[in-house]
Amino acid sequence: MNVAKLLEKRRKDWNELERFCEAMEVSGKTDKAGPQYRGAQGVMRFSSLYRAACADLALADAYQLPPNTVTYLHRLVARAHNQLYRTESANVASFFNMLIHEAPRRIFSDNCVRVAALIFYGLFALAMFMGMSDKQFPGFAEAVCGTDQLEATSANYSEFDFGRATGTNSVMAGFYIRNNTQIGLQCFALGMLVIPAIFVLAYNAVVLGSVFGYMVRDGVGGTENFLQFVTAHGPLELTAIALSAGAGLRIGMGVFYTEGLDRVDSIRRAGKRAVPIISAAAMMFILAAFTEGFLSPSGAPYIVKVGFGIFSAMLISLYFVVLGFPRTQAVDQSLRRSVRFGELRDEASSAQQAG
Amino acid sequence: MAADQPLDTTIGVVTPENIAFEYQLAGPFRRLPAFVIDVFVVIGINIGLGFLLGLIAFLLTTTVTAILEVLGVGLFIAATLFVAWFYGTLMEAHFNGRTVGKWICGLRVIEIDGRAVTPRSALLRNLVRVADFFPIAFTSVGMEFGALVWLVPLGMLGLPTGMVGLITMMMTRRLQRLGDLAAGTMVVVDERKWQLPVAKVDDPRVPALASFIPADYRVTRRMSRTLATYVERRAFLTPGRRTEVARALADPLGELFEFRKDIDPDLLLYALYYQTFLKDSSAPLPDVGNLSNYSPLARDAHRLNQSPPAVNPPPAVNSPAVPQAVGSPAVVEPAAIPSSRPASSQAGSASSVWESTGKPNTMSQPPTGPSMNREDQP
Known part of the structure; x- marks a missing residue:
């Protein structure tokens, strides 16, 4: 058992594997390691080298290799492994597949989405009603948003000049869409912590609702412009906020309802379930951004904007209900449990010692 | 079992071929620079987009009226939003678990079972990042820059403290932040060169x-x-x-x-x-x-101690006869030979050869x- 000789013998192969990894890290192809490694030959050589390195690592304990060499082998095998098992690239087809097949079903059947939608739209409608009827609830909108804020918004919309060609409108629209996207993203991300997500969602629902209510109140300037601006993209954007909050809550609920899984695994499963929902929300945000960038600030007649608003609302409903109506049970992706290296190694070594 | 695990930042995975090997995990201080680089890359992309679309709009304004200018701004809004939502996801999904920042810092995202990261996990971990940077101090910082706000990635306005992410990293064995926990991923160091000792x-x-x-x-x-x-x-x-x-x-x-x-x-x-x-x-x-x-x-x-005293004379200090004691200085480092021992007898110096x-x-x-x-x- 001469380790030095053994290492010397194997080192050539390891260096070759290293060269392969280097070449493949750039382009994922074996060509760069040398002209003789083009195509199938390179793949064959790479895989046999990888297997050899794996075997060396597996036998490292039996050979009693020095720890530093073992560490080197771990790195080498890990590196080659990363090249052998590359990410399935995010292709557009599978993304849309998820959006069309998986997302609506999840949204349709997910209780968290229902709760989030109820909170958001419920509070939104309530606040809008309370903000609008100044007689019954005097000073509600003002108390929520502050008089200055409301008056500034009103003044903003009063001066709003549709079809203005300076791009100022779009910049303003951009500010709103960005703000709302941020709210959506926050709701999703904070969903893991449950309470902050519900707070952010409810808070924004109330604020948005009271602004809406205030703006449609009689005797407030800019009502026409405000409605012209919001109608087209409103359904898309508000639904997207509710959806992202629902997706976030789904993950947060995974912490509590583990259904027999390990808590971390339960979070992972909930996360996998939330991905289609949040993807749908992201797409809605982007559609809303398009609308808000083009249609909303443009000089198009009000009827077109209302038409688009109704159309998009219908489209969303169809998407949720028709595509989402439960047909066959959606196949769950099973979780793979990872085995700790120590578990294997210790069992192996204790077995060896026993035997 | 867990007690036997070394207190270390390595994590073992078992591949489908039943090969067990170890990865070195990346902690917060390796990951922060990568993230900062990514922020700057996103800002760069946004500036590039704005410049490109602005140029197109400028070139076309004279001919095709102002509609195109609005088109340009609208496109810019949608494009930055797309970048904000999907930059990390697309990068990690396309470049085998690496963004530009991770590539520069030699990091890689992988699933906790050692496979390459899936697009789905990449999306999840990138969107939950906002929660990891929670709580955000001074939310309004940066708002006064107006349109420049557009250049900064979503959720990065104000002063993100990152407490949530740091605490979860400290509490998990794989140094995962919340996003990693939800997506089932971990970030490992992906060293390029490692010489065989x-x-x-x-x-x-x-x-x-x-x-x-x-x-x-x-x-x-x-x-x-x-x-x-x-x-x-x-x-x-x-x-x-x-x-x-x-x-x-x-x-x-x-x-x-x-x-x-x-x-x-x-x-x-x-x-x-x-x-x-x-x-x-x-x-x-x-x-x-x-x-x-x-x-x-x-x-x-x-x-040797039993041998006659004539062969083994009493020690004499400062004996100059060091070289003879070992014969050839080329074989043994002279410095390793103690000079305080007498060299007249080989037996006498025998012990000292092995001494430090x-x-x-x-x-x-x-x-x-x-x-x-x-x-x-x-």
Whole structure:
């Protein structure tokens, strides 16, 4: 058992594997390691080298290799492994597949989405009603948003000049869409912590609702412009906020309802379930951004904007209900449990010692 | 089991081929620079987009009226939003778990079972990042820059403290932040170059001493691991420290081998390492040259002590006859030979050959023993 000789013998192969990894890290192809490694030959050589390195690592304990060499082998095998098992690239087809097949079903059947939608739209409608009827609830909108804020918004919309060609409108629209996207993203991300997500969602629902209510109140300037601006993209954007909050809550609920899984695994499963929902929300945000960038600030007649608003609302409903109506049970992706290296190694070594 | 795990930032995974290997995990201080780079990349992309669309709008304004200008701004809004939502996801999904920042910092995202990250996990972990940076101090910071806000990635306005992410990283074994937990991913260090360390033995006393180690002594698995770790590290230790560290193991070993008490502990461990890892069992006994007369065994010392006093004169300080003691200085480092012993008799100096002089400069140039391929050896 001469380790030095053994290492010397194997080192050539390891260096070759290293060269392969280097070449493949750039382009994922074996060509760069040398002209003789083009195509199938390179793949064959790479895989046999990888297997050899794996075997060396597996036998490292039996050979009693020095720890530093073992560490080197771990790195080498890990590196080659990363090249052998590359990410399935995010292709557009599978993304849309998820959006069309998986997302609506999840949204349709997910209780968290229902709760989030109820909170958001419920509070939104309530606040809008309370903000609008100044007689019954005097000073509600003002108390929520502050008089200055409301008056500034009103003044903003009063001066709003549709079809203005300076791009100022779009910049303003951009500010709103960005703000709302941020709210959506926050709701999703904070969903893991449950309470902050519900707070952010409810808070924004109330604020948005009271602004809406205030703006449609009689005797407030800019009502026409405000409605012209919001109608087209409103359904898309508000639904997207509710959806992202629902997706976030789904993950947060995974912490509590583990259904027999390990808590971390339960979070992972909930996360996998939330991905289609949040993807749908992201797409809605982007559609809303398009609308808000083009249609909303443009000089198009009000009827077109209302038409688009109704159309998009219908489209969303169809998407949720028709595509989402439960047909066959959606196949769950099973979780793979990872085995700790120590578990294997210790069992192996204790077995060896026993035997 | 968990108690047996070393307190370390490595994590083991088992591949589909049932190969178990280890990754080195990346902690927050490796990941933060990567993230900062990514923020700047996103800002750069946004500036590029704005410039491109602005240019298109500018070129077309004169001809096709102002509708196109609105088109340009609208496109810009949608495009930045797309970048904000999907930058990390697309990068990680397309470049095998790496964004630009991770590529520069040598990091990679993988699933916790060692497979490459899936697009789905990449999306999840990138969107939950907002929660990891929670709570955000001074939310309004940056708002006064108006349109420039567009250039900054979503959720990064204000001063993100990142407390949530830091705390979850501290509390999870795989240094995962919330996003990693939800997506089932982890970030590992993906080192490009890692030279194979090969330990060599240049000290001629080592094979000589090794030949005195009883042939029936079996090195256990743990012992061999300890020996290798010691020898690979010893180049970075001062002689005094080496003795101190090695003594714990060398003293009982010396007793077991019935060696003299004054053998340098460092040398004994080095010799045992040589015996374990480097010696060819089929090879003939090493040519130990002039050292063959010096036995480290305790019984030989005893025998020498029994020898007539004429052969073994009392010690004389400052004896100049060092070179003769070992015959050829080319074989043994002169510095390793104690000068405080009389050299007139070979028997008298026999013990001293195996001793460490303890002088700090003795091993200041370690005999390139474990050549770690590092240039910064002490």
